[in-house]
Each structure stands twice: as structure tokens, then as C-alpha cells.
Amino acid sequence: MPSSPHFKWIYRAYVVVFFVFLISPLVAAGAFAFNDSLFPSLPWRGFTLDWFFGPAEPKLGLIHDDRLLRGMGNSLYIGLVVSALAVAAGTTNAFLFERKSFPLKGVLYILMIVPLVIPGVILGIAILLFASMVANFADRQLGLFITWLRPGIPLIVLGQVSFLTTITTLVIAARLKKFDIALEEAALNLGASRLRVLLTVTLPYLFPALFSAFIVAFLVSFENFNTTMILVGSDAPLTVTMYDRMVKVGSTPVLNAVSVVLMLGSGLLALASVLIQRPSKTA
Known part of the structure; x- marks a missing residue:
């Protein structure tokens, strides 16, 4: 069906917002897995893989848990x-x-x-x-x-x-x-x-x-x-x-x-x- 250029832009914007809304919690959850902090929250304290491979507390990694x-x-x-x-x-x-x-x-x-x-x-x-x-x-x-x-x-x-x-x-x-x-x-x-x-x-x-x-x-x-x-x-x-x-x-x-x-x-x-x-x- 024919549609105006404005409608197409509104539709594309809606699709973008929808997927951002859908993916944002997953991205946030994934990002905090690499944060060099004891709590999954801001501020960002640096990149680390300890939460995957850390051998001991307080940063006991997944593969050792x-x-x-x-x-x-x-x-x-x-x-x-x-x-x-x-x-x-x-x-x-x-x-x-x-x-x-x-x-x-x-x-x-x-x-x-x-x-x-x-x-x-x-x-x-x-x-x-x-x-x-x-x-x-x-x-x-x-x-x-x-x-x-x-x-x-x-x-x-x-x-x-x-x-x-x-x-x-x-x-x-x-x-x-x-x-x-x-x-x-x-x-x-x-x-x-x-x-x-x-x-x-x-x-x-x-x-x-x-x-x-x-x-x-x-x-x-x-x-x-x-x-x-x-x-x-x-x-x-x-x-x-x-x-x-x-x-x-x-x-x-x-x-x-x-x-x-x-x-x-x-x-x-x-x-x-x-x-x-x-x-x-x-x-």
C-alpha cells in the first residue's frame, strides 16, 4: 500500500526504539560482567575477566564456582x-x-x-x-x-x-x-x-x-x-x-x-x- 515518507520514517524510528528497548537490558547485564567492581552497578571501574576466570573470593569466577x-x-x-x-x-x-x-x-x-x-x-x-x-x-x-x-x-x-x-x-x-x-x-x-x-x-x-x-x-x-x-x-x-x-x-x-x-x-x-x-x- 502507498504511504507517505513521514510514515516510513515514523515506522523505522519505532522499529529502532523497539529493538533498543528489547536489547538494552541484555547489553547492560552483559557489560557489568566485565566491570572490575564487586557490585553490578555504575560507576565503571575498569575491564576485567575475573568474574569468568577469577580463582578466589571476593572475585570468584564462574569457572571456579x-x-x-x-x-x-x-x-x-x-x-x-x-x-x-x-x-x-x-x-x-x-x-x-x-x-x-x-x-x-x-x-x-x-x-x-x-x-x-x-x-x-x-x-x-x-x-x-x-x-x-x-x-x-x-x-x-x-x-x-x-x-x-x-x-x-x-x-x-x-x-x-x-x-x-x-x-x-x-x-x-x-x-x-x-x-x-x-x-x-x-x-x-x-x-x-x-x-x-x-x-x-x-x-x-x-x-x-x-x-x-x-x-x-x-x-x-x-x-x-x-x-x-x-x-x-x-x-x-x-x-x-x-x-x-x-x-x-x-x-x-x-x-x-x-x-x-x-x-x-x-x-x-x-x-x-x-x-x-x-x-x-x-x-
Whole structure:
């Protein structure tokens, strides 16, 4: 549609202001990770890498902070497990809702979407109460002590999978909806088994969506706090560890150093997802 030069300049100015507003907190958080000060605030006291590599207090760096590294390792482990389970379940759901017709399909689809609109705290409390109820019943009536139903990493995985499966399902189903089923029929007519068609025709087509769904699930899992906080045990992931540090010690530049690492890691994963999607545009 035709527009005046003034409107174009207003639109460009709006875009610039929007991105400045979006990026400024990230830039500030990253800058204070290199400030030679015990507090993440102005004035600027010089450039330093101590908050990344410092060997001792009061400037104990990230790579020497055992608790933060342990939390990062827990988050990495939880994210990988949750992402794999969510992609597997999401792929199954995508085929179920896109390829099959059955009674109450619409109702089940709505139930699958519901976890996205439930606040994370409420979801975490509900999962904790249900798991505790089942674990207590098994302990009292059957004499079984089911540890994975108690607060800890297994319960965190269960809680995160409950809503991340919805996200992966939507991502994979959107790709599956564009698939030409005639390709599968042609392979079947040429004598290929259904398993071979799935492995050589369908899944390769879905791979960009599978990879993107895995990346999205991993990033959401890694930064999740609300649900994780309710279900956490002795092995705390990074978000809970950082929150605990903030409450007990207060904000320190080492937390800004963690933020820099997370921003770089998230950016690289997002870039990888974009690059994986590029070939599909010409398919």
C-alpha cells in the first residue's frame, strides 16, 4: 500500500526504539560482567575477566564456582532429557492429530493445549501434589518407596515435559501438515515397508521441525523457573541456584557472567535452528 515518507520514517524510528528497548537490558547485564567492581552497578571501574576466570573470593569466577557449575550441569542434563522426551511425544501427537480421525479428537486437542495457558506455579503445585499422593499411597499400602515421585530431577523432568510436549507438538504438526502424503504412497507402492517409509521419507522431511522443536524445548527447559522451583530437590538447576544466590548473597557480577554465557549459548542455538530451516524453504 502507498504511504507517505513521514510514515516510513515514523515506522523505522519505532522499529529502532523497539529493538533498543528489547536489547538494552541484555547489553547492560552483559557489560557489568566485565566491570572490575564487586557490585553490578555504575560507576565503571575498569575491564576485567575475573568474574569468568577469577580463582578466589571476593572475585570468584564462574569457572571456579562449583555451585553454579553444578547447577548449570543439572540444567543441561534436565534440558537434554526433557527435550528428547518432548520431541518423541510431540512427534507421536503430531501424527495422531494430523493423520487420524477418532471420537473426541477436538476435546483431546484442547486438553493438549491447556498446559500452555496454566501458570507454571499452578502446574508445578498440581504435579507435586499428585506425585506426592501417589508416592505416599505406594509407601503406606504397598511398602514401596518411589524416589522419582519425590521432589528432585525426575519430577522436574516430568513437570517440564507436561507443557513442553504441547510446544513440540505444535511445531512438528505445522511441518507435517505441509507434507505431501503421495510421497509415502509412492514409496509403499514400490514395495517399501511402513517403517522404511517413515525412516527414509517422512522423518527426513520432518527433521528441520524436529530439530527446531528440540532447540525450543531445550531453551525453555533451561530457563524455566516457576514450575522447576516447586519441584526441585537437593540437585537444583541453574535458575534455582541463581535465585538462591540472589536471595542469600545479593546480585553479584558473577551472575552477570552466567547471563553472558546463557545469551551466547541461546544465540548460537537459535542460529543453528535458523540454518537448519533454510534448506526446507527450497524443498
